[in-house]
Amino acid sequence: MKSKQILKSFSILFICMPLMAFAFKDQKNKKAKNNWNIITEKIDSLLKSEIGTDSPGGSVGILYKNDHTFQRAYGLSDIENQKQNTNQTQFNLASVSKHFTAYALLLLEKDGKLQLDDPIGKYLPYLPKYKDEISIRNLIQHTSGLTSTDVLQLLGNISFESTWNQEDEIKLIRSYSKLNSPPNTAFSYSNSGYSLLAEIIENVSKMHYADFMETYVFSPLSLNSSFVFHSPNQMEKLTTKAYKKVKNKFVRYNEESNYTYGASNIFTNITDMLTWGKHILANDIPYDNYLSKISNTYNTLIDGDTIKYTYGFNIKNYKGLKQVRHSGGTLGFRSQFAFYPENDLCIVILLNTESINSYKLLNRICDIILSDKIVETAAKKRKEIKVDRKLLQSYAGKFRLPNGLLLDFKCDNDTLKLQFPDDNVFNLHAESNNVFFLKAFDAQCEFKLSPNGKVEEVIWKQGGVDYPCLKAGKIEELTPEMQKEFAGNYINKELNVTYPVKIVNNKLILSPPQTLKTYLNIGEMEIKYLGEDYFSAGRLDMLKFERNENGSIKLLIIQDVGRVKNFTLTKEN
Incomplete structure (x- = not known):
């Protein structure tokens, strides 16, 4: 009788143990869910305060540890018609589009259609002589040395709001043959490189870039609202307007007039980007270990330096966390797409306004979610001493x-x-x-x-x-006679643009093109003599004049405009 009671007790215990484990797991899940609710409330509060309800805004999406999601829209997609942004509103990814282009090339390499170390001249024989020195990989990694067409447009007085298609883009790349640096010697971000990558995709696949992306990227992964904007015939597909802020008032940019692709112009919504992010985190796309591939540096420059750019993503240490990210910015649109691979986290930000700092917003969201993981590094304290x-x-x-x-x-x-x-x-x-x-x-x-x-x-x-x-040697005073040497019209024939240098009230004044005034607020400026034919030029930084063998001024060189180095203009006779 006693042994029967013992057996009965053990039976009850074995039945109860799974129930107890299930109850414990359920309790743990409830706690995690409650924590996630608190986190999302904080994020929602942050976004409402940053964006508001009666101004342009955007959509934000988050994936965390497989089962935690956040997907909400804020602000207006169209101020004039008081239309709200929704999770279905499509935004221009701008440069976040680049990683899709890089992914397409990885697929083509996987299928044996090309090799990333092939010279680009193999596919684009019409390019200048650098075509045999630059590889596909150089274009992907921004180590080609190519200047960037967006800055060339500014320097060449080509408005961002004038019609600009892929043919114009390639024509501009072909016309400006000067590199910023020899291939694979420096990292230099270039939109031109990704426009050429789109051309390579078309050459190899015998398909239009937009059709290739739809057939081999968007459709297989159920990115049903994503498309490449490449033609004015697609205007009815756009579901949002883009805005800038001028004197505390939101001003809409003109209707989309840029139809280039490869570097930008993929339109999508937050739902599709979260679907894409989920595929990447789960490693269930037609490219094995893609997250690992984009999350680890591998390419080195000739001097042995390793760059932090992979396949359309930058790798950074953010407060002790590995951050794999790319930002996007074009007229009125801003975007962020970021992974934290060691924390199973993906954050997406899509905005239709330039007035919000998307990267700062990304980091603030990350700080809320991973508050117990981040490591704040104190600034180095320097001890000051007395010197004779x-x-x-x-x-x-x-x-x-x-x-x-x-x-x-x-x-x-x-x-x-x-x-x-x-x-x-x-x-x-x-x-x-x-x-x-x-x-x-x-x-x-x-x-x-x-x-x-x-x-x-x-x-x-x-x-x-x-x-x-x-x-520096002894610097002479710039005399009126010396001023006359530097004054004149300076022309870049490749871009067909003139930069006059005039003497006004005993000062040398440089007049850059209207595009620099419109988009960067760089207008007429006094250039100040620094000796040895160098001048400081405000936000254009440094100018260097060069002389011919007779000692006469022949060239004006704007040394560094970010993505264009040593922009050279010849003095008109």
Whole structure:
């Protein structure tokens, strides 16, 4: 009798154990669900405060640990007609489109249709001579050295709101043959490269880029609202307007007039992007280990440096988290598509306004979701020391950065000061006898003493890069006769654009094209002489004039406009 009771007790225990485990799991799931509800309430509150209800906004989607999702729309898609954004509203992904182009090329390589290390001249024989030096991989990684057509349009006075199609894009690329740098020697972001990648896809597949994307990317993955905008005939497919803010008022951009593809112009909604993100996280797309492929650096430059750009994605350490991300920006549209592969998280932001900082918003959302995972790194504390005045005086002088910018160091009593050409003056603080730092922004400088105690070189340290600055020679005063040497019309024949330099009230004035004024607020400006034929030019940074063998000015070079380096104009005779 007693043994029967024991057996009965064990039977009850074995029955109850799974029930107890199920109850514990259910309790755990409820707790996770409650935590997710709290998180999404915080995110919703953030987005409502950042976007509002009566202004342009967008859609935000989140996937977290397989079973947690967030998908909501905010603000207006059309102010004039008071139409709300919804989860079905389609937005221009802008440069987030690039990873779809890169993915298409991976599919073609997988099928043996091409190799990423093939020279692009194999498929695009009409390009200039660089075609045999640049590979498909270089285009994907932005290591081709190609300039970027968006900046070339600005420099060439081509409005972003004029009709611009793929044929115009390729014609511009072909007409401007100068590279920013030799292939695979530097990372230089280029929309031109991705426009050419679309051409390669068409050449290899014998299909229009839009048809290829629909057939092999969008349709198989059930991205049913995604399409490539490449023709004015598709205008009725657009479901939202794009806006900029001018004097606290939202102004709509003209109807879409850019029909290029490869680098931009994939339109989609938040539902499709979350579907795509879910496929990637679950590794159930027709390319094995795609998330791992986009999440790990692999390409090195000739000098051995590894770049942080993979297949349409940037890899970054964000507060101790691996962030795999790309942003997009075109007239009135902003987007973010980000993965945190070690945390099983995907965040998508699609906006129809330029007034919201999408990257800042992305990071704030991440901070809410992964608050227990992020690591805040304290800024390095620098200890300031006292340096002998005599030594400080030996550091006084003018030193020139590689781009021509002049750094003027002056000793004022017991303080070393730095003056830039724009007249801004900053105090320098010593952390050793020859190394100084700035408190106004994150930069340092190291004075190199020669055996005779003189300083002939300064190393300027900023943004993780060391820039050697050599002592500048004596700078002459710019006389009226010298001004006449530099004045004149400077022409770039490839883009058919003129940059006049005139003398106005004893000052040299540069007149850039209207596009720079319209889109970057860079208008007429005084250019200031820095010696040795260098000038500072405000937001155009540095200008360098070059002379012919007779000593006459022949060229004007705008040295760095971001995605275009050493833009050269010839002086008109």
